[in-house]
Amino acid sequence: MQKKRLSNLIMIAGVLSVFSFIPVAYPLSEAFKENIYKVGILKPIDSVLKVKVGDWAPQFTLPAVSGEKISLKQYQGKKNVVLSFVPAAWTPVCSDQWPGYNIVKDIFDQNDAILLGITVDNLPTLFAWTNQMGKLWFPVLSDFWPHGTVAKKYGVLRSNGTSERALFIIDKKGIIRYIDVHDTNKRPPLEDLVNELEKLKR
Amino acid sequence: MINNNNDNEKGIAEERGMNKIRISFVVMTIFFTVLSSSTLASNPPPSKGDVLPVINLSIPKNPDEKAYLGLSGAGTFKIPQIKAKVVIIEIFSMYCPYCQKDAPRINELYQMIEKDSDLRTRIKMIGIGAGNSPYEVSVFKKTYHVPFPLFADKDFSIHKLLGEVRTPYFVAIKINDDGTHQIVHSQLGDFQGAEPFLEIILKASGLR
Numbered sequence: 209m210q211k212k213r214l215s216n217l218i219m220i221a222g223v224l225s226v227f228s229f230i231p232v233a234y235p236l237s238e239a240f241k242e243n244i245y246k247v248g249i250l251k252p253i254d255s256v257l258k259v260k261v262g263d264w265a266p267q268f269t270l271p272a273v274s275g276e277k278i279s280l281k282q283y284q285g286k287k288n289v290v291l292s293f294v295p296a297a298w299t300p301v302c303s304d305q306w307p308g309y310n311i312v313k314d315i316f317d318q319n320d321a322i323l324l325g326i327t328v329d330n331l332p333t334l335f336a337w338t339n340q341m342g343k344l345w346f347p348v349l350s351d352f353w354p355h356g357t358v359a360k361k362y363g364v365l366r367s368n369g370t371s372e373r374a375l376f377i378i379d380k381k382g383i384i385r386y387i388d389v390h391d392t393n394k395r396p397p398l399e400d401l402v403n404e405l406e407k408l409k410r
Numbered sequence: 411m412i413n414n415n416n417d418n419e420k421g422i423a424e425e426r427g428m429n430k431i432r433i434s435f436v437v438m439t440i441f442f443t444v445l446s447s448s449t450l451a452s453n454p455p456p457s458k459g460d461v462l463p464v465i466n467l468s469i470p471k472n473p474d475e476k477a478y479l480g481l482s483g484a485g486t487f488k489i490p491q492i493k494a495k496v497v498i499i500e501i502f503s504m505y506c507p508y509c510q511k512d513a514p515r516i517n518e519l520y521q522m523i524e525k526d527s528d529l530r531t532r533i534k535m536i537g538i539g540a541g542n543s544p545y546e547v548s549v550f551k552k553t554y555h556v557p558f559p560l561f562a563d564k565d566f567s568i569h570k571l572l573g574e575v576r577t578p579y580f581v582a583i584k585i586n587d588d589g590t591h592q593i594v595h596s597q598l599g600d601f602q603g604a605e606p607f608l609e610i611i612l613k614a615s616g617l618r
Contacts, residue, residue, distance in 0.1 A: 341507050
């Protein structure tokens with residue numbers, strides 16, 4: 209009987225190990241060397257949005273790595289705003305997202321848009337992490353304290369205290385025009401964001 | 411093992427409980443062993459002396475790129491079908507800071523080869539954008555004026571075949587007259603600059 213139970217358990221473990229560990233493929237830039245913490249496969253989305261397209265974007269003011277305080281309000285009437293929430297510093301997919309946005313400033317400029325990168329990490333962590341990406345042209349904001357307040361307002365704070373990998377486009381009036389709460393394990397293709405930015409001009 | 415001759419029911423129950431814990435421990439150990447080996451089971455990174463895994467790339471639509479690689483027609487091709495003695499492959503990503511930083515120096519490597527009438531027909535270069543869509547590859551190409559053909563690997567399928575290497579990763583293959591090939595050089599990052607890198611490739615491939 210014991211043997212039967214053991215073999216059953218082994219069988220269950222075997223089956224589980226096959227299903228739960230399909231390796232995630234992502235390229236890690238050599239820029240981060242061995243400093244990226246492997247998170248494995250996470251629940252794709254683990255929060256419920258509190259805003260929808262057409263809503264006024266919730267206002268916020270957050271400290272930036274540069275030392276300034278950035279408010280959403282300061283862009284009203286001047287720039288379209290792209291909010292890029294990423295789950296956490298020093299994790300695989302996130303480390304490979306903003307460096308891509310860093311080489312397409314021209315696309316943001318053409319669409320009269322500014323990018324605000326946001327995570328729930330504290331400023332020193334964000335400083336060290338973003339330093340590996342080269343000089344970023346966009347502000348990086350810390351939604352660390354009170355923890356994840358802005359992420360919570362938008363409904364993208366996950367149950368473990370990190371945020372979703374989410375993109376919001378807010379137009380010059382302050383209205384949300386696009387939301388992509390992406391599978392946290394995957395990077396949103398750049399063309400999707402660019403297409404949506406271009407729609408603002410139409 | 412449980413002693414069936416023991417008439418103390420409570421004792422048996424306790425021992426069963428302990429056995430359950432032991433069994434769970436064994437199962438968990440097996441589980442984690444399987445789990446860790448399954449994550450290690452992906453292809454190894456390309457290394458010297460090996461052959462490349464079979465990678466199908468789309469024949470470029472651009473006639474200049476097609477001519478550069480010595481290809482004709484449409485559809486797909488395999489890297490050793492490129493008309494050259496040596497092919498240098500860069501696994502890159504538009505999202506990778508070092509790939510961005512190195513891009514101008516990789517372009518210099520291309521220019522150095524193209525300026526040498528002897529080498530330009532014998533060494534060709536390509537790039538594969540790991541996890542990059544065709545659009546993302548085109549952004550990288552445009553931003554850094556990359557003169558050699560770049561290919562998209564949106565779903566990471568090529569990246570997986572190549573051992574999920576970090577980027578940039580360089581591989582050089584030597585193509586023999588009979589169409590077979592070997593990897594003669596592979597390196598993760600640390601691009602030395604056009605001249606020293608070319609020296610390494612020439613030596614490793616026996617071209618000079």
